[in-house]
Amino acid sequence: MRVPSWAGELARYAFLSLLVAWVLVPLAIATIYAFTPLEVYYSDAILPNSLTAEHLRTLWVLGAGEAFVRSVFVGVLTVFLSFLIGLPGGYALSRYVFPGRDAIKLGIIATRMFPIIVISVSLLKTFFALGLNDTLIGLALAHTAMALPFVVLITGSIFGGIPRDVEEAGLVFGLSSIGVFLRVTLPLAAPGLAAAGLFTFLLSWNEVFMASVLTLTNRTLPAFILVSAFATPTEPIRFAAAFLMILPALLFMLFARRYLVTMWAMAAR
Amino acid sequence: MASIMLEGIVKRFGKTVALRGVNLEVRDGEAMVLLGPSGCGKTTTLRIVAGLERPDEGRVVFGGRDVTNLPPKDRNVAMVFQSYALWPHMRVFDNIAFPLKIRKVESSEVRRRVRWAAELLEIEHLLDRYPHQLSGGQQQRVAVARAIVTEPEVLLMDEPLSNLDAILRVKMRSEIKKLQRRLGVTMVYVTHDQVEAMVIGDRVAVMNYGEVQQVGSPQEIYNEPANTFVATFIGSPQMNIVKGVISGGLLSLLGTQIEGVEGVEGEVLVGFRPERIVIGDGDLKFPAIVDFVEDLGSDVIVHLSVEGAGELVIAKLRGAHASLKPGEKVLAGVMRSDIHIFDPKTGRALKHGV
Numbered sequence A: 001m002r003v004p005s006w007a008g009e010l011a012r013y014a015f016l017s018l019l020v021a022w023v024l025v026p027l028a029i030a031t032i033y034a035f036t037p038l039e040v041y042y043s044d045a046i047l048p049n050s051l052t053a054e055h056l057r058t059l060w061v062l063g064a065g066e067a068f069v070r071s072v073f074v075g076v077l078t079v080f081l082s083f084l085i086g087l088p089g090g091y092a093l094s095r096y097v098f099p100g101r102d103a104i105k106l107g108i109i110a111t112r113m114f115p116i117i118v119i120s121v122s123l124l125k126t127f128f129a130l131g132l133n134d135t136l137i138g139l140a141l142a143h144t145a146m147a148l149p150f151v152v153l154i155t156g157s158i159f160g161g162i163p164r165d166v167e168e169a170g171l172v173f174g175l176s177s178i179g180v181f182l183r184v185t186l187p188l189a190a191p192g193l194a195a196a197g198l199f200t201f202l203l204s205w206n207e208v209f210m211a212s213v214l215t216l217t218n219r220t221l222p223a224f225i226l227v228s229a230f231a232t233p234t235e236p237i238r239f240a241a242a243f244l245m246i247l248p249a250l251l252f253m254l255f256a257r258r259y260l261v262t263m264w265a266m267a268a269r
Numbered sequence B: 001m002a003s004i005m006l007e008g009i010v011k012r013f014g015k016t017v018a019l020r021g022v023n024l025e026v027r028d029g030e031a032m033v034l035l036g037p038s039g040c041g042k043t044t045t046l047r048i049v050a051g052l053e054r055p056d057e058g059r060v061v062f063g064g065r066d067v068t069n070l071p072p073k074d075r076n077v078a079m080v081f082q083s084y085a086l087w088p089h090m091r092v093f094d095n096i097a098f099p100l101k102i103r104k105v106e107s108s109e110v111r112r113r114v115r116w117a118a119e120l121l122e123i124e125h126l127l128d129r130y131p132h133q134l135s136g137g138q139q140q141r142v143a144v145a146r147a148i149v150t151e152p153e154v155l156l157m158d159e160p161l162s163n164l165d166a167i168l169r170v171k172m173r174s175e176i177k178k179l180q181r182r183l184g185v186t187m188v189y190v191t192h193d194q195v196e197a198m199v200i201g202d203r204v205a206v207m208n209y210g211e212v213q214q215v216g217s218p219q220e221i222y223n224e225p226a227n228t229f230v231a232t233f234i235g236s237p238q239m240n241i242v243k244g245v246i247s248g249g250l251l252s253l254l255g256t257q258i259e260g261v262e263g264v265e266g267e268v269l270v271g272f273r274p275e276r277i278v279i280g281d282g283d284l285k286f287p288a289i290v291d292f293v294e295d296l297g298s299d300v301i302v303h304l305s306v307e308g309a310g311e312l313v314i315a316k317l318r319g320a321h322a323s324l325k326p327g328e329k330v331l332a333g334v335m336r337s338d339i340h341i342f343d344p345k346t347g348r349a350l351k352h353g354v
Ligand SMILES: Nc1ncnc2c1ncn2[C@@H]1O[C@H](COP(=O)(O)OP(=O)(O)OP(=O)(O)O)[C@@H](O)[C@H]1O
Pocket: B013, B014, B016, B017, B018, B036, B037, B038, B039, B040, B041, B042, B043, B044, B045, B192
């Protein structure tokens, strides 16, 4: 028996719609209720007839603003540190053959096996000793440790996708090794590296376990939301908090979609 | 400009020995072609000249200056890569201009020189494009323009024509030759296409197995091959090599004999080129049976089996012989001057012409 082609098409679109709804419906609900006035939310109405920024304001008063800024600070510092350490590592892994190279690669992946929560607790002890507990720098260091395997492997793949002879042409036509890296390799890797950087930022942005364990007064946004906003019984405030959390990720996806595709494509080459 | 001397270059990659003691002199302003089968070490030699690879043993000397341990940037060389290796993030103009900018040439001078190179290679209309917007032939021209724009002392080319179609290849190979003459630059050109080697090279270095087998003008290489490898590698179809014995000046081969072969005694290998065989004439004549005829239009390739001797001989004859039929008996002949004698153990040439 042959299935008519329109039936196949229909099934395909039904499936895709389901998939899109799966992602979009919770986002839409969170966004809508983040701006729904309390009296409307607790009435029988399903959709609000007016919108309000009052919940965001409440969160602000509770300290979401500072938490937001702290999150940005920790995220940026994490990107900076993990690239400072990880980028040369990735380059070396992609360009040089040396003894133990594969073992190192495997080791990098293996570090991902340890649950972060376990590491956080022992880290806290160390941080107390170093006086790094409850500091943003300490948290950024922890996030760097978490992001480093990703950064090394992804930048390694990105550099690996850049043909060696293009670099050699740079050497032959008068550049030093460093000159080649700065003027040939980096510009070619830039789109992929930019996406990897944004991705690393989001890793830090979304991280909540270490942030909750390692800081007390200096909480980043997710940690703040976990302990403050989600503790309130007022549901729209929770939605507003959720909205604050997704916002950067959404903006990132919107602007960096092309680069993300490039990054994975470069890495997969 | 500069001469290039390679002295006893040895290069190993782990367990494989890519070069086993390469000695080569390229004269100032000369076009030297490295010719050899795949994997014989041509690219490795070129990369050692460029400084992209360090030799494990031996020296590289440019015009009296030892450059063995200098990085590429201090050697004033330019290179056309087999893959062209254009910088994908730069337009054609910037690709050609970049070597000048690295040398901090003034910008009006940069523009003048890029225009000069672009005109020479007829790519002025492509200057605003990115490399991926060019055809293979156009990319090749850009790569050559980039290589000549700095007026290097040494121009290196690694099979630059191998990605082009047959017609373009024939056109470009004579253009490269003319360009090299015009610039008077010392050039090392790598290829495994012997016709390309003959057209471009003032001299040709035939390589095999990590060693230079022979260096000479195309004529020398063709007429006086140093050993059986060079003899059979150069020329198409390849040179016939048959067994023979010399005793008291009498050379016996293919069931016949020829007198007055002086200076060599004992078992030998005897070589003669297919295109030097004539039917019914020659100083050495041997009867044979036609096995197979390939008609190429202008020429015919005839496979002959020699009765009694159990040898196969290939002849390249004028198109007029296309009427030969398998099974037909012919009397094939070769002139004395076209016969080469080789040592059967070492393969070294003992005599050219008997
Ligand atoms: N980076 C490398 N690592 C390991 N072995 C190598 C490397 N480069 C070259 N070789 C080996 O050295 C030998 C010579 O290689 P080379 O590339 O010089 O040959 P070639 O004459 O240029 O051949 P082709 O005509 O195929 O380009 C080969 O056996 C090759 O496998």
